[in-house]
Amino acid sequence: MRPVEEIAAALREKGLKLTPQRRLIIEVLSRDRSHPTVDEVYRQVLRTMPEVSRTTVYNTIREMTALGEIVEVQDYGDGGIRYDTSAEAHHHFFCRECRTLFDLDGDPPLPERYGGALEGAAIERQQLTVYGVCPGCLKKAR
Amino acid sequence: MRPVEEIAAALREKGLKLTPQRRLIIEVLSRDRSHPTVDEVYRQVLRTMPEVSRTTVYNTIREMTALGEIVEVQDYGDGGIRYDTSAEAHHHFFCRECRTLFDLDGDPPLPERYGGALEGAAIERQQLTVYGVCPGCLKKAR
DNA sequence: AAACTATGTAGTAACCATTATAAATAGAAA
DNA sequence: TTTCTATTTATAATGGTTACTACATAGTTT
Numbered sequence: 001m002r003p004v005e006e007i008a009a010a011l012r013e014k015g016l017k018l019t020p021q022r023r024l025i026i027e028v029l030s031r032d033r034s035h036p037t038v039d040e041v042y043r044q045v046l047r048t049m050p051e052v053s054r055t056t057v058y059n060t061i062r063e064m065t066a067l068g069e070i071v072e073v074q075d076y077g078d079g080g081i082r083y084d085t086s087a088e089a090h091h092h093f094f095c096r097e098c099r100t101l102f103d104l105d106g107d108p109p110l111p112e113r114y115g116g117a118l119e120g121a122a123i124e125r126q127q128l129t130v131y132g133v134c135p136g137c138l139k140k141a142r
Numbered sequence: 143m144r145p146v147e148e149i150a151a152a153l154r155e156k157g158l159k160l161t162p163q164r165r166l167i168i169e170v171l172s173r174d175r176s177h178p179t180v181d182e183v184y185r186q187v188l189r190t191m192p193e194v195s196r197t198t199v200y201n202t203i204r205e206m207t208a209l210g211e212i213v214e215v216q217d218y219g220d221g222g223i224r225y226d227t228s229a230e231a232h233h234h235f236f237c238r239e240c241r242t243l244f245d246l247d248g249d250p251p252l253p254e255r256y257g258g259a260l261e262g263a264a265i266e267r268q269q270l271t272v273y274g275v276c277p278g279c280l281k282k283a284r
Numbered sequence: 285a286a287a288c289t290a291t292g293t294a295g296t297a298a299c300c301a302t303t304a305t306a307a308a309t310a311g312a313a314a
Numbered sequence: 315t316t317t318c319t320a321t322t323t324a325t326a327a328t329g330g331t332t333a334c335t336a337c338a339t340a341g342t343t344t
Contacts, residue, residue, distance in 0.1 A: 017340070019292065038330080053294040058331070074216045080330055093260060104260070118235060118246070120277035128270045135262035159311085161321065180301080195323045200302070222301055 001030035001069055001085045010067055021045075021052050025060040029085045035073055035101045037080040073101065074129065091128040097137035104130070143172035143211055143227040152209055163187075163194050167202040168211075171227045177215055177243045179222040215243065216271060233270040239279035246272070 001007070004026055008018045016022075028044045029036075036044075042057045061083065064070045071084045073092065078099055091104040133141075143149070146168055150160045158164075170186045171178075178186075184199045203225060206212045213226045215234065220241060233246040275283075 015291090017291070019339085021293070051294085055295075055332090056293055059292085072216075072218070074214075076214070093263065095263075096266075118272065120280065121235065121237075122275040122280060123272055124238075124274040126270060126272045128268060130260065130265055130268045132266040133264040138262065138264060157320090159320070161310090163322075193323090197303090197324080198322055201322085204303095 001026075001064075001087055004030065007064075007067070007069060010069075011063075014067070016063065021049065021056050022060050022063075024049055024052070025057055026064070029061070029064065029070060029083070033086055033103070035082040035084055037082055039080060041083075071125075073127075089125070091130070093130045093132070093134070095134035095137055096131060097133050097141075100134065102134065104128075143168075144229055146172065149206075149209075149211055152211070153205075156209070158205065163191065163198050164202050164205075166191055166194070167199055168206070171203070171206065171212060171225070174227060175245070177224040177226055179224055181222060183225075213267075215269075231267070233272070235272045235274070235276070237276035237279055238273060239275050239283075242276065244276065246270075 004023065007026055008023075011018055011022070024045055025041065028041055032041070032044070034040075038054075038057055038061055041061065042052075042054055045052050045057060061070070065072065065083075069085075069087075073082045073084045074094070076094070076099060082101065086103070089107070091106065093102040093104055094100070095102070146165065149168055149172075150165075153160055153164070166187055167183065170183055174183070174186070176182075180196075180199055180203055183203065184194075184196050187194050187199060203212065207214065207225070211227075211229075215224045215226045216236070218236070218241060224243065228245065231249075233248065235244040235246055236242070237244070
């Protein structure tokens with residue numbers, strides 16, 4: 001996620017205001033790289049502003065998603081949609097044991113290698129997810 | 143998805159029975175390559191057996207997922223989890239305009255290229271999703 | 285500064301996909 | 315047939331998300 005100042009500028013461009021609640025939610029989002037759910041963001045926000053409503057967190061996260069500042073990631077059915085708050089393109093590894101989504105380094109592969117169906121399409125983003133069992137869970141299994 | 147006979151064998155191995163309801167649901171699943179939701183499968187099932195309950199469809203799809211016969215794909219928030227019933231490894235293109243998930247051809251990229259975080263992990267499957275706007279929607283936009 | 289307007293927030297209720305529960309049913313084994 | 319177990323059905327409960335309403339706030343104009 002970009003610095004708060006840049007996001008504030010993007011908000012103003014859309015006619016939106018940088019309220020204290022939005023500022024705090026954006027700060028929490030830009031700090032958290034653990035692919036948090038709305039509820040996890042909400043609980044972090046409450047530590048600083050205990051009177052913020054869940055609705056405001058939902059609204060702000062929806063606005064940030066519309067601005068392209070954050071991105072939804074596969075939620076795997078545990079307690080809600082998860083959000084990726086990292087601006088840099090990167091990939092994921094999902095451990096089916098501990099159900100954690102890890103970030104991977106490295107550049108995305110080129111879409112040209114994936115057949116002719118993409119001819120004439122506008123590519124905006126690509127996301128690789130690798131599934132398996134992480135080293136920690138493999139050790140526990142023994 | 144594999145032929146019904148092979149799936150029946152996999153069921154028996156787990157001590158599960160191939161009931162008429164399960165057989166029909168599996169047939170619908172193996173026919174449908176459009177990444178259907180549970181409700182879409184349910185409505186197809188009703189055409190042949192109108193008295194099958196939604197719960198049975200949920201249960202059977204959960205069992206098939208546990209057996210690895212089908213796989214959840216990113217649902218993007220429209221009406222439920224979508225399932226991929228294709229046995230062959232392949233990738234997806236998601237059009238953010240018409241919200242359709244297209245299949246792509248081509249081989250998966252090698253996980254070795256994605257950094258050291260995968261050292262010692264057991265890789266089982268990988269899935270690339272390309273995001274953008276499909277040729278049809280691009281034309282309409284003009 | 286006061287009044288006006290538009291936007292944002294909070295709280296509650298509604299929504300809908302999914303899961304849990306309990307009763308009815310079917311099929312296999314004895 | 316009787317019993318036992320797995321399955322199906324119907325309904326209720328759950329939980330994340332959205333809709334709605336009233337109130338508060340910020341920015342602007344006079």
